Amino acid sequence: MAIPESALSQGSPKVKPESWYSFHVDEAPAGDRVERFLAAFAAILHYGGYRGLLDTYVAALGRCSRCTVSCPIYQVTGDPRDIPCYRTHLLLDVYKRHFSLSGWVRSRFGHGRELTEELVDELAETVWRCNACRRCSLECPLGIDHALLVHLGRYILSMARIAPKALQVSVREQLEGKTRNTSKLPRAALISNLEFLEEELEELLGLPVRFPVDQPGRDMVFFCAVSDYLMEADTLMGNAAVLFAAGDAERWTIGSGNFDAINYGLFYNDWHLERIIGRLMEEVLRLDGRSILIGECGHASRSAKEYVPVFGGDGAYPVQSITEYTYRCLQAGRITLDGRVITERVTYHDPCNMARSGWIVDQPRAVLKSFVKNFVEMEPHGRANYCCGGGGGLVSLDETHEYRMEVAGRLKAEQLRQTRANICVAPCANCKKQLKELVEHYQIPCRVVGLHDLILQALVIPGATDPRQRREYMATQLE
Amino acid sequence: MDAWLELARGPLFAATFLVMVLGLVRQLGMQAVQLVRRRHLLRRARWRVILGDAFSWSLPLGHLVRGTVVLTVVSILFHLGVVLVPLLLADHIAMWERLLGVTLPKLSVGVADLLTIVAIACALLLLAYRTLVPRARALSRPRDYLALVLVVMPMVSGYLAAHPAWNPLPWQMMMLVHLLSAELLFVVIPFSKLSHMVLFPLERLSQTYWQVQPGAGERVAQALLGEEARV
Numbered sequence: 001m002a003i004p005e006s007a008l009s010q011g012s013p014k015v016k017p018e019s020w021y022s023f024h025v026d027e028a029p030a031g032d033r034v035e036r037f038l039a040a041f042a043a044i045l046h047y048g049g050y051r052g053l054l055d056t057y058v059a060a061l062g063r064c065s066r067c068t069v070s071c072p073i074y075q076v077t078g079d080p081r082d083i084p085c086y087r088t089h090l091l092l093d094v095y096k097r098h099f100s101l102s103g104w105v106r107s108r109f110g111h112g113r114e115l116t117e118e119l120v121d122e123l124a125e126t127v128w129r130c131n132a133c134r135r136c137s138l139e140c141p142l143g144i145d146h147a148l149l150v151h152l153g154r155y156i157l158s159m160a161r162i163a164p165k166a167l168q169v170s171v172r173e174q175l176e177g178k179t180r181n182t183s184k185l186p187r188a189a190l191i192s193n194l195e196f197l198e199e200e201l202e203e204l205l206g207l208p209v210r211f212p213v214d215q216p217g218r219d220m221v222f223f224c225a226v227s228d229y230l231m232e233a234d235t236l237m238g239n240a241a242v243l244f245a246a247g248d249a250e251r252w253t254i255g256s257g258n259f260d261a262i263n264y265g266l267f268y269n270d271w272h273l274e275r276i277i278g279r280l281m282e283e284v285l286r287l288d289g290r291s292i293l294i295g296e297c298g299h300a301s302r303s304a305k306e307y308v309p310v311f312g313g314d315g316a317y318p319v320q321s322i323t324e325y326t327y328r329c330l331q332a333g334r335i336t337l338d339g340r341v342i343t344e345r346v347t348y349h350d351p352c353n354m355a356r357s358g359w360i361v362d363q364p365r366a367v368l369k370s371f372v373k374n375f376v377e378m379e380p381h382g383r384a385n386y387c388c389g390g391g392g393g394l395v396s397l398d399e400t401h402e403y404r405m406e407v408a409g410r411l412k413a414e415q416l417r418q419t420r421a422n423i424c425v426a427p428c429a430n431c432k433k434q435l436k437e438l439v440e441h442y443q444i445p446c447r448v449v450g451l452h453d454l455i456l457q458a459l460v461i462p463g464a465t466d467p468r469q470r471r472e473y474m475a476t477q478l479e
Numbered sequence: 480m481d482a483w484l485e486l487a488r489g490p491l492f493a494a495t496f497l498v499m500v501l502g503l504v505r506q507l508g509m510q511a512v513q514l515v516r517r518r519h520l521l522r523r524a525r526w527r528v529i530l531g532d533a534f535s536w537s538l539p540l541g542h543l544v545r546g547t548v549v550l551t552v553v554s555i556l557f558h559l560g561v562v563l564v565p566l567l568l569a570d571h572i573a574m575w576e577r578l579l580g581v582t583l584p585k586l587s588v589g590v591a592d593l594l595t596i597v598a599i600a601c602a603l604l605l606l607a608y609r610t611l612v613p614r615a616r617a618l619s620r621p622r623d624y625l626a627l628v629l630v631v632m633p634m635v636s637g638y639l640a641a642h643p644a645w646n647p648l649p650w651q652m653m654m655l656v657h658l659l660s661a662e663l664l665f666v667v668i669p670f671s672k673l674s675h676m677v678l679f680p681l682e683r684l685s686q687t688y689w690q691v692q693p694g695a696g697e698r699v700a701q702a703l704l705g706e707e708a709r710v
Binding site for chain 2: 039040043044046047048049050052053055056057059060061062063064065066068069070074080083085086089139141142143144145148159168171172175176269270271272273274275306307309310311313357358
């Protein structure tokens, strides 16, 4: 078991938070935050359909404290305010006091917790420091989904204009800005970037592997976290190489109208969530595509997989993650991976948004084990994995760096160190960013890569360079 | 005293039992209304996961995660007594026959005694856990302690009534305490977290709320920020 003893012992937390982390949020004019919060809550209850959920939870919450063992943040801080059930209670108290009959009656007798400025602050702090990894939902005997209430709490807060600035700014650019993506990457930059990647690929493989752009009528329209175009060249080249090797080079395309799969709405706002999903579907429609292919990104995969059918209705485009796609190609014998290339000790980090529901757990392992001889698991892993510590959008907030390193990512770092792996594979843009910062912070001798970074090295393509030569070439490039 | 006992056995029992049944039916009805309202979203729910979780948590032997083993075992033993004894104790079976006309299989006296003692002991452990362990104390509210006491009272009084050697009070007095505490519990159940006795399998349906209602976000934004709502 990978949990450090000292972190588990109750009452002697490993990290004593002197003061709570304060997130940089869009400040609402002082004084009316309570009214704004209640107005947002009322509107969301009226239109959003969350009332049944809250009524159920109010009736059911058992306060048994079992969730304490599942929360990686509570295990590190030992602060009761980090207990998932405690957090859930803050919101339910407000609901009961202000939006239920019994709360109103009780308030006449001086009972119930009235919403105050301080409570708004505490709510904001608790929901924004949560990683939304949903690990606690596995451990609640009554099936309370605390992460769903974090989502709701953040939704209310963000509609009351109390949300981290960086997230708001990114979504504003994505939905209302000129570039229509969270990284403000202009179309021209995308095109030149892809041309550069094509040159790289040609040098690496000796074959002209293309990144098709704006090709109409293709089976798959590809969306990845836009940050991949800036930071994860190997992942993208691996994606294109697999599609090429599987014979699908003419069946996919990137849309230059919208190429960003990031959907922060999943973390904090149903309104944004729906609009961003709408954008994806618009682009597929514009290109007359037939399905959606999501790159290596946990939350983007989950938001598309779960919400394209919700918002797109019965005729919605099918969605698959590139990890699923590669797994299927391997199963069907459409791609071959060379087992002699990767000699390092490799471990796999499950992105919460893929693994928690049990959706993508076995597929990447099957792919990795087919060509990695020295594969080692973290404990716990799969559905019960620990979040990297950057979940719930936190990794995009630079000001949370210290919190992510010292608190949220602490157990993950320990887990990673115990595997003694040289390479950690994480098919998720957010996880990769956080894990890279973690291995640097804790000086763990481990390289963090995407799944397709490794595949790019081991992929056997007729007529292309030998994977072993390719590996040498990539090693020199790395230096 | 006999008149009081008759009252507690007869009309009071029927009335409080009815309150419990109607209260729980109301809880179930509210769930049914929610399900019907959200029926168009339910098709995509992960039914296998929802049902599988509800099943596996019914007897959570598969959930003995480190740090929760003692709590889980104690909870299971506690629930065994709390569920089985009221239903299947010999004297209770006679009562159910008289009241509802159903005949349930009988628990032997020895087993019932054991279950009761174990459940009482577990309840005390749970009470101690809530009081002494910081993480549990931080979450506990007065009604959590109260709920445990309310559940234990009929068990203790029932055990004492059935074992004259231990009973400090006249039998009738103890029986009256037993009946009244059970009736108090009946009234409290549907209005407290104890309603999980029927809601338990349904609470997992809350996972379906991840399925957002299409268009709801837009309407919320317009209501709060006006027609030209911007991020």
